[in-house]
Amino acid sequence: MGQGKEKIGIIFGGRSGEHDISLMSANAILHAIDKEKYQPIPIGIDREGKWYLADSELESIEKNVWLLGARALDPWKLKNKVDFVMPVLHGTMGEDGTIQGLLELLDIPYAGSGVMSSAICMDKAMAKDIFAKNNIPTCKYKLVQTEDLNSNIAGIVKEISEEFSGPVFVKPSNAGSSLGVSKVEDINDMGKALALAGSFDRRILIEEAIIGREIETAVIGNDEPLVSVPGEITTGEDYEYYDFEAKYSDSSGTRLDIPADIPEKLSGRIRRLAKKAYRACDCAGFARVDFFLEKKTNRVLINEINTIPGLTKYSLFPLMWEESGIGFTELITKIVEYGHERYNDKNSRQTLRRR
Numbered sequence: 001m002g003q004g005k006e007k008i009g010i011i012f013g014g015r016s017g018e019h020d021i022s023l024m025s026a027n028a029i030l031h032a033i034d035k036e037k038y039q040p041i042p043i044g045i046d047r048e049g050k051w052y053l054a055d056s057e058l059e060s061i062e063k064n065v066w067l068l069g070a071r072a073l074d075p076w077k078l079k080n081k082v083d084f085v086m087p088v089l090h091g092t093m094g095e096d097g098t099i100q101g102l103l104e105l106l107d108i109p110y111a112g113s114g115v116m117s118s119a120i121c122m123d124k125a126m127a128k129d130i131f132a133k134n135n136i137p138t139c140k141y142k143l144v145q146t147e148d149l150n151s152n153i154a155g156i157v158k159e160i161s162e163e164f165s166g167p168v169f170v171k172p173s174n175a176g177s178s179l180g181v182s183k184v185e186d187i188n189d190m191g192k193a194l195a196l197a198g199s200f201d202r203r204i205l206i207e208e209a210i211i212g213r214e215i216e217t218a219v220i221g222n223d224e225p226l227v228s229v230p231g232e233i234t235t236g237e238d239y240e241y242y243d244f245e246a247k248y249s250d251s252s253g254t255r256l257d258i259p260a261d262i263p264e265k266l267s268g269r270i271r272r273l274a275k276k277a278y279r280a281c282d283c284a285g286f287a288r289v290d291f292f293l294e295k296k297t298n299r300v301l302i303n304e305i306n307t308i309p310g311l312t313k314y315s316l317f318p319l320m321w322e323e324s325g326i327g328f329t330e331l332i333t334k335i336v337e338y339g340h341e342r343y344n345d346k347n348s349r350q351t352l353r354r355r
Contacts, residue, residue, distance in 0.1 A: 005039040008336065009082030009108075011099065012061060013045040016091035017179045017200075020063060025311035026088045027061040028318075032328040038336070041082050044070060045089070051075050078106055084336060085110040087308065091175065095308045096122035109343035111335045112285040113307040120281050121305040125173040125205050127281060131302055134280040136273055138302050139292065140164070140208040143173065146198035157190045160206055167209035170194060172201035183209060210301060212294040215260050217274040218309070218320040220286045220334055222342055225278050227271040228320040230291075232260035256316055258323045262293070270300055277302055285338045288317050 010033075012026030013019055026042065033040050042054035044066050054061075055069035073081070085108055087099045097119035103110045113121070120126050125143045132138065142163060144156055160168065170193040171181040180200035182193035197204045218228040234255040260267070274289040288309035292301045309317040318328045326334070 005035075005037065006336075007041050007081070007083045008033065008038045009041045009043050009078065009085040010088060011043045011045065011085055012088045013047070013066075014089040014091075014094045015045070015047055015049050016089070016093055017175075018090035019047055021310060021312065022088055022090050022094070023061050023063060023066070024313075025090065025315070028311045028313070028328070029086060029088060029332060030058075030061055033332050034329050037333065042066065043073065043078075043081075049093075053081065075102065076106070079108055082108065084108070084339060086332075086336070086339075087112065088311070090308055090310065091179070092122070095306070096174065109339050111339040113281075113283045113287065114342075117282040117284065118307050121283065121287070121307045123174045123203075124171070124304055125203060127305060128205075130280055131277060134276065136277050136280065136302050137300065139210050142206045144194065144204040144206060146202045146204055149194055149198055153191055153194070156194070157187065160190060161187050164206070164208055169207045169209055170197050171205050171207070172197045173203040173205045174201045210292040210294050211296070212292050213260075214303075215262070215270055215291045215293050215300075216316050216320070217271060217289045217291070218286070218317045218324075219274055219278045219283070219289055220321070220331070220338065222284050222338055222345075225275055225283075227274050227289075228324040229259040230262065230267055230270050231256060231258040231316045231320045231323075232262075233316070254314070256314075256319065258316065258319050266293075266298075266300070273300060273302060277305060281305055283307060284342050286317075286335050 010026050010029055012022045014022055030040055030042060042058050042061060044052045044054055051073040052067065052070035053073040054066050058066060085103055087094060087110060089095060089099055095118060097115040100115045100118050104115060120130060128138050128141055142160065148156060167183060167185040169181060169183055180197045182196055184190050184193045194204055214233040215230050216233065217230050219225050234257065270291055277289055278287060283305065288306045290303040292303055294301060309315065311318055318331060321331050322328065
């Protein structure tokens with residue numbers, strides 16, 4: 001690597017259940033990043049939370065390989081190693097504002113949303129409250145405290161049965177990649193679903209099951225974000241819904257249609273809602289915004305925002321931007337530039353306040 005290149009720390013791995021997915025996303029970035037402009041610095045976090053500076057000649061980030069030749073790294077000394085960070089830590093302890101808080105303390109510019117917006121979008125119930133306040137349509141939902149299951153499981157199940165007339169999804173409020181999610185059609189299965197979701201988080205979200213199509217959009221930018229063409233996910237016959245296995249474990253489990261086969265007027269509405277939701281949650285840099293298109297009513301309902309979306313070969317985010325005219329290498333460059341823009345804007349405002 002030549003001198004003068006910006007050192008981009010690619011932080012991957014972590015302690016969440018999406019550790020392996022993070023490696024896949026980081027590997028894709030390592031291969032696609034513009035090495036004429038940037039010097040990638042792979043930084044791995046193992047499943048126990050220990051940080052490592054990977055071998056500078058590392059060509060591929062894979063399970064049980066990236067640790068070979070890696071050296072222990074004190075995260076408080078990260079600023080001595082990198083100029084900028086791309087956090088590719090999906091799920092808890094990465095996508096939820098924790099790594100962003102560390103980078104703020106270390107005064108290192110980074111890609112993506114800040115502490116508050118990352119935390120809000122990671123917590124599905126909090127995000128839905130923001131959507132509702134900003135008149136962004138979402139499905140009917142209810143929040144349950146996991147702690148209350150021990151003392152009032154029968155009462156909670158009764159409340160759910162009275163509030164929801166059809167099938168529901170039960171999921172951890174704060175988790176990712178469909179971990180801990182169950183579809184419940186028989187109320188007798190509700191207790192088991194609540195217990196599963198509660199094993200992942202202290203708060204549980206119950207949502208009405210929407211029968212329809214899953215439409216996603218990719219967003220980049222800060223104050224004036226850009227929205228890609230929408231894409232559609234269709235699960236295979238063996239998958240009732242887009243669960244963890246369908247996303248990452250079996251390439252035949254899903255079909256990705258880009259652009260989604262929907263009317264132009266509907267596509268425009270979805271893109272406008274994606275931009276509105278992105279700004280309402282104060283997102284920055286990049287994110288994927290997911291919607292449901294209800295079959296019977298043709299209602300567009302926002303599902304969630306992923307502030308560090310998957311970047312694997314199965315992932316829609318880079319594919320939607322490629323269809324929109326921005327290749328993966330250019331996309332990474334733009335995300336880095338947006339990170340610097342946000343960092344510089346914040347610092348300039350702090351300078352003005354000190355005057």
